[in-house]
Amino acid sequence: MKLQHAQTPARHAARIFARAALVVACVFAGCRRDELQVYRVPKPPAPVVSAAKADPHGGGRPHIHSKAPAGWTDAGATRTRVANFSLTRDGQSAEIAVMPFPGMGGTDLQFVNLWREQLKLPAATEEELLKFMTRIVVNRQQGKLFDVTGPPPSGEGQRQDRIIVAVVPVDGLTWFFKLTGDAALVDKEKPAFVEFLKTVEFADDEHGPSTSPAPATAAAGMPVWDLPAAWKEQQPPDMILRSFASTGDAGKKVDITVSKFSGPAGGVQANADRWRTQVGLGPMDAAELAKLPVLDLAAGKATLVDVSGVSARTGERTRIIGAIVPDRGETWFFKLMGDVDVAERERPSFVKFVQSVKFAAQ
Amino acid sequence: MRAKLLAVLCSLKLTLVLLVSGLVVVFIGTVAQADEGLYYAQARYFKSWVVSGFSFFGHKVPLPLPGGYLIGTLLLANLTAAHIQRLKVSWKKSGILLTHAGLILLLLGQLGTDMLSIESAMRLEEGETKNYSEDFQSNELVFIDTSDPKDDSVVSVPESFLARGGTIADKRMPLEVRVKHYWPNCDLEERPPAGSVPAAATHGMFTNRVVHALKPDDTDSRARAAAVVEFTSSKGSHGTFLLATRGSAPQLLEFNGSIYHLSMLFAPALGGHQIVVADPGAGRDADPEMVPESEFAKHPEVTLKRLPLTMRVRGFWPRCVLYRELPKEAVFPEVTQGAFGGIAIAPRPIVKDMENRNLPAAELELLDNGKSLGTWLVAVSSSARQTVSAGGKTYEVAMRFRRHYTPYSFTLLKFTHDKYRGTEIPKDFRARVRVEHPAKGDAREVDIWMNNPLRYEGLTYFQASFDKDNDQRERKVTILQVVSNPSWLTPYFACVIVGVGLTVQFMIHFVGFIRKRPAAAPKAA
Numbered sequence: 054m055k056l057q058h059a060q061t062p063a064r065h066a067a068r069i070f071a072r073a074a075l076v077v078a079c080v081f082a083g084c085r086r087d088e089l090q091v092y093r094v095p096k097p098p099a100p101v102v103s104a105a106k107a108d109p110h111g112g113g114r115p116h117i118h119s120k121a122p123a124g125w126t127d128a129g130a131t132r133t134r135v136a137n138f139s140l141t142r143d144g145q146s147a148e149i150a151v152m153p154f155p156g157m158g159g160t161d162l163q164f165v166n167l168w169r170e171q172l173k174l175p176a177a178t179e180e181e182l183l184k185f186m187t188r189i190v191v192n193r194q195q196g197k198l199f200d201v202t203g204p205p206p207s208g209e210g211q212r213q214d215r216i217i218v219a220v221v222p223v224d225g226l227t228w229f230f231k232l233t234g235d236a237a238l239v240d241k242e243k244p245a246f247v248e249f250l251k252t253v254e255f256a257d258d259e260h261g262p263s264t265s266p267a268p269a270t271a272a273a274g275m276p277v278w279d280l281p282a283a284w285k286e287q288q289p290p291d292m293i294l295r296s297f298a299s300t301g302d303a304g305k306k307v308d309i310t311v312s313k314f315s316g317p318a319g320g321v322q323a324n325a326d327r328w329r330t331q332v333g334l335g336p337m338d339a340a341e342l343a344k345l346p347v348l349d350l351a352a353g354k355a356t357l358v359d360v361s362g363v364s365a366r367t368g369e370r371t372r373i374i375g376a377i378v379p380d381r382g383e384t385w386f387f388k389l390m391g392d393v394d395v396a397e398r399e400r401p402s403f404v405k406f407v408q409s410v411k412f413a414a415q
Numbered sequence: 416m417r418a419k420l421l422a423v424l425c426s427l428k429l430t431l432v433l434l435v436s437g438l439v440v441v442f443i444g445t446v447a448q449a450d451e452g453l454y455y456a457q458a459r460y461f462k463s464w465v466v467s468g469f470s471f472f473g474h475k476v477p478l479p480l481p482g483g484y485l486i487g488t489l490l491l492a493n494l495t496a497a498h499i500q501r502l503k504v505s506w507k508k509s510g511i512l513l514t515h516a517g518l519i520l521l522l523l524g525q526l527g528t529d530m531l532s533i534e535s536a537m538r539l540e541e542g543e544t545k546n547y548s549e550d551f552q553s554n555e556l557v558f559i560d561t562s563d564p565k566d567d568s569v570v571s572v573p574e575s576f577l578a579r580g581g582t583i584a585d586k587r588m589p590l591e592v593r594v595k596h597y598w599p600n601c602d603l604e605e606r607p608p609a610g611s612v613p614a615a616a617t618h619g620m621f622t623n624r625v626v627h628a629l630k631p632d633d634t635d636s637r638a639r640a641a642a643v644v645e646f647t648s649s650k651g652s653h654g655t656f657l658l659a660t661r662g663s664a665p666q667l668l669e670f671n672g673s674i675y676h677l678s679m680l681f682a683p684a685l686g687g688h689q690i691v692v693a694d695p696g697a698g699r700d701a702d703p704e705m706v707p708e709s710e711f712a713k714h715p716e717v718t719l720k721r722l723p724l725t726m727r728v729r730g731f732w733p734r735c736v737l738y739r740e741l742p743k744e745a746v747f748p749e750v751t752q753g754a755f756g757g758i759a760i761a762p763r764p765i766v767k768d769m770e771n772r773n774l775p776a777a778e779l780e781l782l783d784n785g786k787s788l789g790t791w792l793v794a795v796s797s798s799a800r801q802t803v804s805a806g807g808k809t810y811e812v813a814m815r816f817r818r819h820y821t822p823y824s825f826t827l828l829k830f831t832h833d834k835y836r837g838t839e840i841p842k843d844f845r846a847r848v849r850v851e852h853p854a855k856g857d858a859r860e861v862d863i864w865m866n867n868p869l870r871y872e873g874l875t876y877f878q879a880s881f882d883k884d885n886d887q888r889e890r891k892v893t894i895l896q897v898v899s900n901p902s903w904l905t906p907y908f909a910c911v912i913v914g915v916g917l918t919v920q921f922m923i924h925f926v927g928f929i930r931k932r933p934a935a936a937p938k939a940a
Contacts, residue, residue: 087573087575087576088573089570089571089572089573089576089585089587089588090569090570090571091568091569091570091571091587092568092569092571092820093566093567093568093569094546094547094566094567094569094820095546095565095566095567096561096564096565096566096567097545097567154680154681154682160702275800277561279802279804279809280802280809282752282788282789282804285752285756286753286754286756287756
């Protein structure tokens with residue numbers, strides 16, 4: 054009887070509760086359902102360049118900070134030299150090279166005999182080694198300074214050479230600072246060379262002087278473009294940011310590459326002449342240079358170079374269509390190279406591709 | 416019938432059954448985390464209505480169990496119904512009413528948290544700005560229209576659509592997607608070119624590599640020198656190693672209870688490539704033994720001078736590329752477009768633990784009004800940019816961690832990771848971020864550190880983790896955990912209500928007790 058008495062309000066409440074629970078369950082179920090979404094977002098800011106520490110085993114390019122003495126001419130870095138200077142005085146010449154090698158483990162005697170061999174001297178013995186070697190400190194790191202002078206000139210017009218090398222191991226790398234040239238000039242320049250070593254700082258960051266015109270990473274400020282559907286991306290070779298290929302009949306193909314260098318990178322004429330050389334043509338004159346077509350891009354202009362000839366490398370008929378695009382202190386190169394027939398077919402696509410390029414942060 | 420149902424719903428027996436069931440499910444669900452992983456066990460046992468079979472100390476038990484949602488919902492119904500039926504609203508029972516209301520709110524709040532909360536992560540490098548976080552588990556296929564100079568238009572297709580297979584078509588999508596294959600977890604491996612040979616190394620870090628020799632005019636930025644070298648002594652073979660230049664750390668040769676470092680380096684000053692055997696225990700100034708290319712090219716079998724070992728060079732490639740040997744189960748998607756032309760897929764088992772996540776990939780045929788545009792491969796593990804043109808527009812197509820965008824951005828200004836002096840014990844992780852909300856004109860700098868999250872615009876940002884390579888980085892990386900929980904306040908309110916209810920009920924009884932207490936007996940004369 055008591056239960057009966059309580060049923061009316063309880064039933065009413067239970068009904069309300071059941072309905073409320075149903076609504077809540079539906080709302081929750083709806084919230085969790087995977088749905089296709091469409092939304093607009095502001096363009097992402099340019100990504101920061103990855104800042105991993107240079108890998109002493111080759112993951113990043115090591116470099117130094119230093120101050121070159123007056124009179125040394127910076128000859129630019131190469132693949133193996135992170136710094137390179139030349140020196141000419143009174144008709145005599147010398148060069149200074151800075152080279153890091155990972156995990157170098159040769160003995161002192163091996164090094165000395167290598168340089169003695171270069172100077173056409175007989176091999177030294179272990180006992181003689183100390184005659185050529187002194188201790189030196191470079192950027193708080195213990196190193197060794199080797200000094201080897203070649204034999205006196207044996208006749209008219211010959212010279213006596215001398216090699217001075219500082220060898221400094223740092224964090225798995227062995228740094229070689231090598232001064233080589235006319236013995237008299239090297240003798241005069243030795244104090245400046247030692248002063249130069251005192252200014253050296255081994256960099257463990259990615260700041261400081263750029264040591265080579267290495268192309269930027271793909272992530273850092275890559276432009277966007279409309280890629281022709283027929284082009285297929287392929288593994289880019291060294292120094293190239295992106296690479297594509299388009300194929301024709303019988304295995305014929307063209308390669309399309311994108312690369313970037315800081316500064317004018319030699320300018321239009323030097324690069325156009327370089328491409329002309331690759332297909333067996335000579336350099337262009339001023340009149341031809343002035344006639345090069347210019348494409349209007351979304352921002353800026355591209356100079357178009359279109360040359361055909363016989364490839365100096367393969368001996369086949371080859372066409373190069375290149376676009377040189379300066380952008381805020383850098384120069385971008387878009388280059389199509391390969392079989393002439395496929396190049397002719399792809400020329401409109403290439404021009405469209407270049408015109409579609411939009412640089413980062415525009 | 417209804418009366419019986421209502422009687423069951425209101426009964427104390429049901430309360431007891433549910434509480435015991437709750438205990439059992441919590442116990443089994445906790446034990447099952449060892450077999451099924453934390454995330455999956457939580458989802459299967461606690462965030463579900465029914466559990467179809469469970470794991471118990473490694474054994475599969477094919478019995479159904481009530482899930483956490485079912486027990487919680489029935490408890491809620493039981494409590495509410497009993498409350499309505501049995502309790503009469505009166506001042507004397509106001510404390511009990513409040514306590515029960517608090518419990519109901521607690522249950523509802525927990526249900527809301529489970530069903531509505533979203534957890535994600537924001538990884539920021541110093542100087543980097545982001546206006547999105549990435550989901551811990553979910554992934555998405557996106558088509559991004561980048562033609563607008565200011566904004567990108569994004570169409571996001573959940574990964575579950577790809578997992579279902581078939582054709583995905585929606586008028587909001589720029590094109591249709593036909594799912595040819597979907598791999599819930601896999602590795603992308605580069606296909607070794609024809610003519611590659613297995614290195615057959617038995618020891619070291621390159622035991623599963625094949626070698627592709629490069630021709631002199633082949634350009635490949637990954638070119639390196641490599642040699643397969645076997646070390647033997649009178650006791651037999653001590654292992655065959657693949658040694659390579661460029662970035663490979665020394666490999667370890669165990670011999671006579673000592674460890675020796677093996678490597679290959681290019682030293683033009685010493686006559687080309689060198690195989691180096693070093694004894695790390697011999698001190699910093701000890702010279703390693705170096706065997707130059709000129710020697711091992713002429714005599715593949717070289718007796719080492721400082722170790723009683725013979726080194727046999729079984730193969731040497733002055734320029735080659737090393738590829739990972741593909742597993743037997745690898746498949747080769749027929750990709751005709753995009754950046755993954757020469758890629759093989761190595762399927763991997765689905766991971767369920769919290770430390771790892773699945774990296775899915777899919778082979779997709781994209782169609783524009785029924786016309787095939789080609790087949791693309793999309794993969795969460797690669798950020799390679801791929802595009803597709805349809806309807807006169809070009810779209811980026813990618814598969815990525817599902818993103819949760821916000822109308823404001825975070826910039827990491829500085830990340831500090833302090834340890835107690837002389838130890839590796841963390842003392843403080845702290846991220847200083849700049850929050851910019853253009854629509855609100857808000858721009859300020861805040862610190863987020865351990866146990867001091869930032870609550871902003873309904874989201875909570877916890878200082879959760881950091882990059883393990885931070886010591887090697889110039890720009891440090893922080894990982895913020897981003898939690899969206901619309902019902903985060905309900906437990907606080909619920910606890911306050913329960914506390915107030917218990918206090919009120921206690922006070923009612925206490926006051927009644929005081930009043931009913933007989934007056935003190937008069938003191939004896």
